[in-house]
Amino acid sequence: xxxxxxxxxxxxxxxxxxxxxxxxxxxxxxxxxxxxxxxxxxxxxxxxxxxxxxxxxxxxxxxxxxxxxxxxxxxxxxxxxxxxxxxxxxxxxxxxxxxxxxxxxxxxxxxxxxxxxxxxxxxxxxxxxxxxxxxxxxxxxxxxxxxxxxxxxxxxxxxxxxxxxxxxxxxxxxxxxxxxxxxxxxxxxxxxxxxxxxxxxxxxxxxxxxxxxxxxxxxxxxxxxxxxxxxxxxxxxxxxxxxxxxxxxxxxxxxxxxxxxxxxxxxxxxxxxxxxxxxxxxxxxxxxxxxxxxxxxxxxxxxxxxxxxxxxxxxxxxxxxxxxxxxxxxxxxxxxxxxxxxxxxxxxxxxxxxxxxxxxxxxxxxxxxxxxxxxxxxxxxxxxxxxxxxxxxxxxxxxxxxxxxxxxxxxxxxxxxxxxxxxxxxxxxxxxxxxxxxxxxxxxxxxxxxxxxxxxxxxxxxxxxxxxxxxxxxxxxxxxxxxxxxxxxxxxxxxxxxxxxxxxxxxxxxxxxxxxxxxxxxxxxxxxxxxxxxxxxxxxxxxxxxxxxxxxxxxxxxxxxxxxxxxxxxxxxxxxxxxxxxxxxxxxxxxxxxxxxx
Amino acid sequence: xxxxxxxxxxxxxxxxxxxxxxxxxxxxxxxxxxxxxxxxxxxxxxxxxxxxxxxxxxxxxxxxxxxxxxxxxxxxxxxxxxxxxxxxxxxxxxxxxxxxxxxxxxxxxxxxxxxxxxxxxxxxxxxxxxxxxxxxxxxxxxxxxxxxxxxxxxx
Numbered sequence: 001x002x003x004x005x006x007x008x009x010x011x012x013x014x015x016x017x018x019x020x021x022x023x024x025x026x027x028x029x030x031x032x033x034x035x036x037x038x039x040x041x042x043x044x045x046x047x048x049x050x051x052x053x054x055x056x057x058x059x060x061x062x063x064x065x066x067x068x069x070x071x072x073x074x075x076x077x078x079x080x081x082x083x084x085x086x087x088x089x090x091x092x093x094x095x096x097x098x099x100x101x102x103x104x105x106x107x108x109x110x111x112x113x114x115x116x117x118x119x120x121x122x123x124x125x126x127x128x129x130x131x132x133x134x135x136x137x138x139x140x141x142x143x144x145x146x147x148x149x150x151x152x153x154x155x156x157x158x159x160x161x162x163x164x165x166x167x168x169x170x171x172x173x174x175x176x177x178x179x180x181x182x183x184x185x186x187x188x189x190x191x192x193x194x195x196x197x198x199x200x201x202x203x204x205x206x207x208x209x210x211x212x213x214x215x216x217x218x219x220x221x222x223x224x225x226x227x228x229x230x231x232x233x234x235x236x237x238x239x240x241x242x243x244x245x246x247x248x249x250x251x252x253x254x255x256x257x258x259x260x261x262x263x264x265x266x267x268x269x270x271x272x273x274x275x276x277x278x279x280x281x282x283x284x285x286x287x288x289x290x291x292x293x294x295x296x297x298x299x300x301x302x303x304x305x306x307x308x309x310x311x312x313x314x315x316x317x318x319x320x321x322x323x324x325x326x327x328x329x330x331x332x333x334x335x336x337x338x339x340x341x342x343x344x345x346x347x348x349x350x351x352x353x354x355x356x357x358x359x360x361x362x363x364x365x366x367x368x369x370x371x372x373x374x375x376x377x378x379x380x381x382x383x384x385x386x387x388x389x390x391x392x393x394x395x396x397x398x399x400x401x402x403x404x405x406x407x408x409x410x411x412x413x414x415x416x417x418x419x420x421x422x423x424x425x426x427x428x429x430x431x432x433x434x435x436x437x438x439x440x441x442x443x444x445x446x447x448x449x450x451x452x453x454x455x456x457x458x459x460x461x462x463x464x465x466x467x468x469x470x471x472x473x474x475x476x477x478x479x480x481x482x483x484x485x486x487x488x489x490x491x492x493x494x495x496x497x498x499x500x501x502x503x504x505x506x507x508x509x510x511x512x513x514x515x516x517x518x519x520x521x522x523x524x525x526x527x528x529x530x531x532x533x534x535x536x537x538x539x540x541x542x543x544x545x546x547x548x549x550x551x552x553x554x555x556x557x558x559x560x561x562x563x564x565x566x567x568x569x570x571x572x573x574x575x576x577x578x579x580x581x582x583x584x585x586x587x588x589x590x591x592x593x594x595x596x597x598x
Numbered sequence: 599x600x601x602x603x604x605x606x607x608x609x610x611x612x613x614x615x616x617x618x619x620x621x622x623x624x625x626x627x628x629x630x631x632x633x634x635x636x637x638x639x640x641x642x643x644x645x646x647x648x649x650x651x652x653x654x655x656x657x658x659x660x661x662x663x664x665x666x667x668x669x670x671x672x673x674x675x676x677x678x679x680x681x682x683x684x685x686x687x688x689x690x691x692x693x694x695x696x697x698x699x700x701x702x703x704x705x706x707x708x709x710x711x712x713x714x715x716x717x718x719x720x721x722x723x724x725x726x727x728x729x730x731x732x733x734x735x736x737x738x739x740x741x742x743x744x745x746x747x748x749x750x751x752x753x
Binding site: 070071072099103106145148149156157158159181182183207208209210211212213216220231284285286287288290291293295299301306307308 | 599602603606607608609610611612613617619620621622623625627681682702703728730731733734744748749751
């Protein structure tokens with residue numbers, strides 16, 4: 001019996017039969033995976049037919065929170081959605097903050113496991129006692145905020161939190177997102193498409209089961225220390241003011257801001273599209289996730305558009321990455337993508353890749369139904385985004401994602417897709433941040449930084465690097481040395497944050513979480529014994545499990561690599577001029593640390 | 599969060615005496631809490647279970663209260679709510695409200711006076727609403743002013 005921290009129950013929903021079942025969460029099952037992302041992966045590994053069609057009736061969609069989600073722990077707002085990915089065909093998951101995770105926690109369900117396929121468009125309303133299946137054919141085509149408002153109105157409760165899909169999800173665009181709290185996005189790996197394939201428009205939650213801790217005073221003391229560290233952190237003010245958009249000028253200043261689809265790392269017009277410009281010209285208010293004191297999100301207004309965000313990835317993805325120098329246009333795209341529910345990273349990769357290939361003459365407009373695009377062409381980008389989301393014309397092909405789309409073209413064009421394992425790469429050129437390069441290569445959901453977020457590499461803390469990872473080079477962004485050790489450590493802390501759950505921008509980037517601290521938090525929170533050594537072991541096991549999951553789906557050592565550009569093409573100018581990534585060396589070391597076979 | 603935790607040792611928005619509502623479509627999030635309104639609508643409790651404390655706070659006697667819900671219905675902004683047989687309303691934490699301490703934006707202040715604003719105009723509009731809907735209504739009105747400022751700045 002799990003009395004503290006955990007809700008202690010799981011909810012299974014069969015959409016085909018429109019039935020549900022409440023089970024208690026077995027302590028011996030959950031303890032070795034803690035909760036959140038690792039628990040979701042374990043569930044998927046145990047229950048999914050690995051060869052099922054990701055958009056078919058057999059895929060399993062799991063919403064998961066952790067034992068400390070929605071507690072007094074600062075920034076304990078996150079929830080993870082997991083399924084087999086329609087974009088990559090391997091493990092898919094994506095986390096988001098906002099208010100949904102904390103409200104889901106109050107229902108007393110640590111996991112909501114959704115199987116089958118509804119015969120009609122429906123939404124689910126989950127409360128402490130179970131599920132209401134609500135037919136909503138008239139919601140078809142509704143955007144995120146419209147859906148959220150409609151459900152709240154229909155259920156007469158403004159405190160309901162909603163995770164919904166937009167038209168992109170309904171149309172099973174491979175990189176469709178799930179969006180909660182209006183603008184909080186589970187963006188990566190196409191979880192919105194899985195929801196759409198199940199005819200599930202939204203999952204609404206409203207709970208009333210308070211969360212109790214085993215040792216409240218000890219937990220409070222630990223969290224006071226965490227708050228002190230956050231508020232005194234040298235980056236606190238900057239993060240509060242700019243959030244992740246601070247990275248626009250930060251990355252540009254070290255020559256790794258993706259520009260014209262990673263052809264360059266320095267953007268000449270960065271000051272027109274920076275986080276600072278956004279804050280001074282368009283931001284009207286700071287926004288926050290549940291129980292956070294950093295408040296790094298922002299609300300903005302520009303022309304007729306208003307929305308929350310954007311995060312760095314969307315800002316860079318719709319400015320320098322695709323050669324657009326108009327900040328208002330990027331802000332318009334952020335608002336639109338969030339409302340139609342489509343991942344900004346994968347969308348910008350499709351666009352940027354076509355632009356580069358057409359510039360180089362590798363793809364002729366006639367091969368794309370007459371579509372031609374050049375850098376920063378606003379009207380064309382608007383049209384293409386709509387064609388993808390509504391699968392109109394060539395948009396139907398583009399909706400499969402850049403990697404699959406590239407299969408129709410030459411090898412040279414295929415090589416220019418910036419992806420690993422089918423997932424489009426984020427906005428950070430790995431040639432100047434080697435630990436990130438390794439993270440993209442080994443991440444179990446494909447090219448992704450959040451699996452390890454080795455931000456330490458950028459903090460220039462040489463002495464600390466020597467102490468923690470045996471070499472000062474671990475804090476040298478241009479070195480390969482020590483990066484396998486850094487990533488192997490950092491991926492554990494990232495996983496911990498995803499399991500507790502806590503925001504990684506705070507828990508990891510601000511260096512708040514470590515095994516000792518989490519050991520105390522988990523003991524005080526759950527009453528279960530989690531020593532630092534035990535934590536290190538179970539985190540390693542969970543990372544092994546992800547690896548095994550993908551292996552079962554045909555991934556091998558050679559898939560753990562980077563696009564050719566980063567390995568063989570040195571950057572031509574700027575502070576990262578001349579650099580490439582020796583990815584094999586780092587992956588070899590990483591495999592050795594994990595004792596994984598080739 | 600701070601309110602629920604320091605009063606009960608647990609967390610959950612139902613246990614909080616200050617409630618946050620998120621009106622995503624307007625970009626407005628905000629807390630709603632007892633304003634010690636001029637009219638003191640909740641004190642019209644038929645059982646006289648509610649009384650005014652020395653700080654201007656509302657004191658509920660759990661022994662006298664029979665959970666009739668008149669106070670919940672009477673409050674124009676949804677600042678009193680009954681959950682699992684307990685009446686939740688701000689008690690001002692003995693003059694040092696935890697919510698004020700917890701807010702790093704300085705968005706909540708404790709004025710200290712016994713008589714807050716009049717809620718007469720809102721009262722007429724929210725009579726038939728649930729506490730959650732009343733909070734939404736109240737916040738929308740506060741938000742309208744804020745949004746006008748934003749639009750002027752970014753027109």
